[in-house]
Amino acid sequence: NAGVTQTPKFQVLKTGQSMTLQCAQDMNHEYMSWYRQDPGMGLRLIHYSVGAGITDQGEVPNGYNVSRSTTEDFPLRLLSAAPSQTSVYFCASSHRKRGTYEQYFGPGTRLTVT
Amino acid sequence: QKEVEQDPGPLSVPEGAIVSLNCTYSNSAFQYFMWYRQYSRKGPELLMYTYSSGNKEDGRFTAQVDKSSKYISLFIRDSQPSDSATYLCAMSVSDNNDMRFGAGTRLTVKP
Numbered sequence: 197n198a199g200v201t202q203t204p205k206f207q208v209l210k211t212g213q214s215m216t217l218q219c220a221q222d223m224n225h226e227y228m229s230w231y232r233q234d235p236g237m238g239l240r241l242i243h244y245s246v247g248a249g250i251t252d253q254g255e256v257p258n259g260y261n262v263s264r265s266t267t268e269d270f271p272l273r274l275l276s277a278a279p280s281q282t283s284v285y286f287c288a289s290s291h292r293k294r295g296t297y298e299q300y301f302g303p304g305t306r307l308t309v310t
Numbered sequence: 311q312k313e314v315e316q317d318p319g320p321l322s323v324p325e326g327a328i329v330s331l332n333c334t335y336s337n338s339a340f341q342y343f344m345w346y347r348q349y350s351r352k353g354p355e356l357l358m359y360t361y362s363s364g365n366k367e368d369g370r371f372t373a374q375v376d377k378s379s380k381y382i383s384l385f386i387r388d389s390q391p392s393d394s395a396t397y398l399c400a401m402s403v404s405d406n407n408d409m410r411f412g413a414g415t416r417l418t419v420k421p
Contacts, residue, residue, distance in 0.1 A: 237413060239400075239411040241408060254408065255410075286353050298356055298359070301353030301355065303351075304351070
C-alpha cells in the first residue's frame with residue numbers, strides 16, 4: 197500500500213494563477229480531508245468528504261474548491277492564487293477505528309504564491 | 311481567542327526525562343481528543359486517542375483529559391532522541407472529521 201500520496205511536493209505560483217493539488221489513497225477509506233498548516237496556526241481544515249460525490253466545507257474553505265468523483269481521489273483546486281495561500285497543504289484519509297476516525301496524512305505539498 | 315491553545319515551545323529535555331505536553335481549549339462540547347506526532351517535513355501521525363475524560367496509556371505514552379478544566383496532557387516517559395518531533399493536539403465535538411488542532415509543540419530530546 198502506498199497510503200496517501202500527494203503531488204506535487206513543491207509548487208511556486210504567481211498571484212492569480214490557478215492549479216490543482218492532487219491527492220490519492222489506496223486504503224479504500226471513505227473519508228478524506230484537506231488541511232493547511234501555517235506557522236503558529238496548526239492544521240486548519242479546508243474541505244472534507246465523507247464519500248464519493250459528497251463534500252463539505254471546513255474551517256477555512258474560501259478560495260478553494262474540491263470534488264470527489266471516486267473513493268481514491270480528492271483533488272484541491274486553487275481558483276486564483278493569493279499570497280495568503282502560501283502554506284503547506286496536507287491531504288488525509290480516514291476510517292472509523294475504536295470509536296473515532298483514525299487519520300492517515302500524506303507527505304504534504306509546499307506551496308508558495310508570489 | 312483560538313479554540314485550542316498549545317504552548318509552541320520549543321521544549322528541550324535530556325534523554326530519559328519525563329515530558330509533559332499540554333493543550334487547553336474553550337469549546338466545552340469537545341468530546342474526542344487526539345495527539346499527533348509530526349517529524350520534520352512529514353505529515354502528522356496519530357499517537358493517542360481519548361474519548362471524554364480520563365487517562366489512557368500506551369507504552370511510554372499517557373494521555374490525560376480533564377474536561378472540567380478544559381485541559382489535556384500527553385506524558386512521555388523515558389524520552390528518547392527518536393521522540394524529537396512536533397506534537398499536535400486535536401479535538402472534535404463529534405466522531406467525524408471536523409477536528410480542531412493546536413499549533414503544535416516542538417520537542418527535542420538530547421542524547
